[in-house]
Amino acid sequence: MDLHYDLLIxxxxxIDGTRxxxxxxxxxxxxxxxxxxxxxxxxxxxxxxxxxGKIAAPGFIDAHTHDDRLLSSDPAMTPKVSQGVTSxxxxxxxxxxxxxxxxxPPPPLDLIDDGGAYRFPDFASFLEELEGRPAASNAACxxxxxxxxVAAMSRLDRAxxxxxxxxxxxxxxxxxxxxxxxxxxxxYYPPAAHATTEEIIAVAQPxxxxxxxxxxxxxxxxxRIAESMEETFRIGREVGVPVFISHHKVVGPRNHGRSAETLxxxxxxxxxxxxxxxxxxxxxxxxxxRADRIALSSRILITWSKPHPEFAGMELAQAAxxxxxxxxxxxxxxxxxxxxxxxxxxxxxxxxxxxxxTMVGSDGLPHDLKPHPRLxxxxxxxxxxxxxxLGLFPLETAVYKMTGLTARNFGLKERGVxxxxxxxxxxxxxxxxxxxxxxxxxxxxxxxxxxxxxxxxVPVWREGRSTGARxxxxxxxxxxxxxxxxx
Ligand code: ZN
Ligand code: CU
Numbered sequence: 002m003d004l005h006y007d008l009l010i011x012x013x014x015x016i017d018g019t020r021x022x023x024x025x026x027x028x029x030x031x032x033x034x035x036x037x038x039x040x041x042x043x044x045x046x047x048x049x050x051x052x053x054g055k056i057a058a059p060g061f062i063d064a065h066t067h068d069d070r071l072l073s074s075d076p077a078m079t080p081k082v083s084q085g086v087t088s089x090x091x092x093x094x095x096x097x098x099x100x101x102x103x104x105x106p107p108p109p110l111d112l113i114d115d116g117g118a119y120r121f122p123d124f125a126s127f128l129e130e131l132e133g134r135p136a137a138s139n140a141a142c143x144x145x146x147x148x149x150x151v152a153a154m155s156r157l158d159r160a161x162x163x164x165x166x167x168x169x170x171x172x173x174x175x176x177x178x179x180x181x182x183x184x185x186x187x188x189y190y191p192p193a194a195h196a197t198t199e200e201i202i203a204v205a206q207p208x209x210x211x212x213x214x215x216x217x218x219x220x221x222x223x224x225r226i227a228e229s230m231e232e233t234f235r236i237g238r239e240v241g242v243p244v245f246i247s248h249h250k251v252v253g254p255r256n257h258g259r260s261a262e263t264l265x266x267x268x269x270x271x272x273x274x275x276x277x278x279x280x281x282x283x284x285x286x287x288x289x290x291r292a293d294r295i296a297l298s299s300r301i302l303i304t305w306s307k308p309h310p311e312f313a314g315m316e317l318a319q320a321a322x323x324x325x326x327x328x329x330x331x332x333x334x335x336x337x338x339x340x341x342x343x344x345x346x347x348x349x350x351x352x353x354x355x356x357x358x359t360m361v362g363s364d365g366l367p368h369d370l371k372p373h374p375r376l377x378x379x380x381x382x383x384x385x386x387x388x389x390x391l392g393l394f395p396l397e398t399a400v401y402k403m404t405g406l407t408a409r410n411f412g413l414k415e416r417g418v419x420x421x422x423x424x425x426x427x428x429x430x431x432x433x434x435x436x437x438x439x440x441x442x443x444x445x446x447x448x449x450x451x452x453x454x455x456x457x458x459v460p461v462w463r464e465g466r467s468t469g470a471r472x473x474x475x476x477x478x479x480x481x482x483x484x485x486x487x488x
Contacts, residue, residue, distance in 0.1 A: 248362065290332055305368075
């Protein structure tokens with residue numbers, strides 16, 4: 002055994018991401034990969050980290066993000082790296098930056114735009130830019146159906162014509178050939194709400210040829226959720242690919258408790274097809290501001306507003322009062338805008354998180370003025386609040402839900418598990434001290450208890466701050482196709 006490494010983590014308690022019980026060990030890293038795990042007391046390295054009293058886990062994989070533009074606007078990826086996240090899945094909810102050239106795209110595409118972000122005529126040029134100017138974290142990329150619709154259709158208030166569907170299918174194929182790991186939809190949102198199930202099945206056809214995934218923010222998460230789940234399962238079966246239900250939740254007081262039913266549906270569907278889901282650990286959601294959420298929510302907080310940025314952080318009811326308008330009228334005068342909706346039941350959140358197949362995904366919105374705290378707090382909140390404090394599951398399971406399970410579901414080869422030969426994405430944290438600090442009142446506070454974060458063998462977070470290193474790569478579903486980001 003060669004006892005010299007680039008980086009050596011000593012005296013760690015290793016949780017390897019497979020759910021196997023923790024064990025004491027050292028981790029030797031060479032050329033970006035884990036060379037050895039075991040007792041390496043005699044070894045030496047350029048960089049040595051004493052992890053006494055700390056957990057060494059695979060770097061967390063954020064299964065659901067809208068970090069598409071954050072990767073270039075804040076390549077240090079502070080909201081994510083500070084939580085121990087080493088890889089993000091971007092392009093969710095039908096929203097991807099490519100392929101689309103549009104100076105003023107309709108909501109919800111504006112969630113990740115500040116004007117001029119949609120400037121990639123094809124997916125390959127987007128990935129080229131990501132690889133040419135790497136971020137601190139890795140990224141696996143989905144292509145968004147809503148983006149395709151905006152690019153291919155002259156009007157969005159109808160189903161696509163045969164020619165438009167063919168065009169979208171061709172663009173989806175180009176994205177997958179370039180390295181997208183799947184297609185996402187957001188039929189909840191107006192620009193995609195008129196898409197028929199048949200349109201989606203047609204656009205998704207190339208997924209089968211490329212081993213891609215179908216990932217969806219479903220049409221309904223409230224009264225008609227079961228129907229939307231059936232539509233999702235049907236799309237997966239007809240295309241012949243795994244389906245992912247994004248940020249699974251049941252919305253509105255009438256539906257509280259129905260996760261018992263939806264999880265049973267998921268388990269049943271899982272007997273005949275591949276079904277995955279992600280969840281964020283909060284009982285409030287966040288997206289664009291919409292009047293149809295008023296009746297479903299006990300409280301609504303404004304996260305941003307183009308015409309009235311001064312209302313960010315304020316309750317909608319209070320903003321309406323100031324404007325002398327009803328809440329419905331206030332939505333119209335504040336839009337385009339974003340909001341946080343208190344519309345879920347805590348029992349449902351916990352039941353969904355506990356479900357065996359549930360991955361952790363933040364769904365954070367990094368460009369909101371007063372974002373939902375999930376952007377900065379998701380992973381430490383699962384590890385601290387839900388795992389340690391409430392005892393929802395053992396720490397090994399919590400780690401698995403944010404590492405090994407996610408890598409397996411997305412086909413991210415040689416990631417998500419601490420194992421010799423795998424890429425060295427590693428997070429060191431303090432199991433007793435880890436916790437989310439971000440709150441609805443102060444949503445951008447970094448988490449507590451993250452010690453060090455290593456991406457592809459390179460430390461990106463030490464002693465509570467970014468190191469400035471940007472070793473992130475674009476992750477393709479299959480290691481052979483993965484190219485070095487900074488080759
Ligand atoms: Zn969504
Ligand atoms: Cu989302």
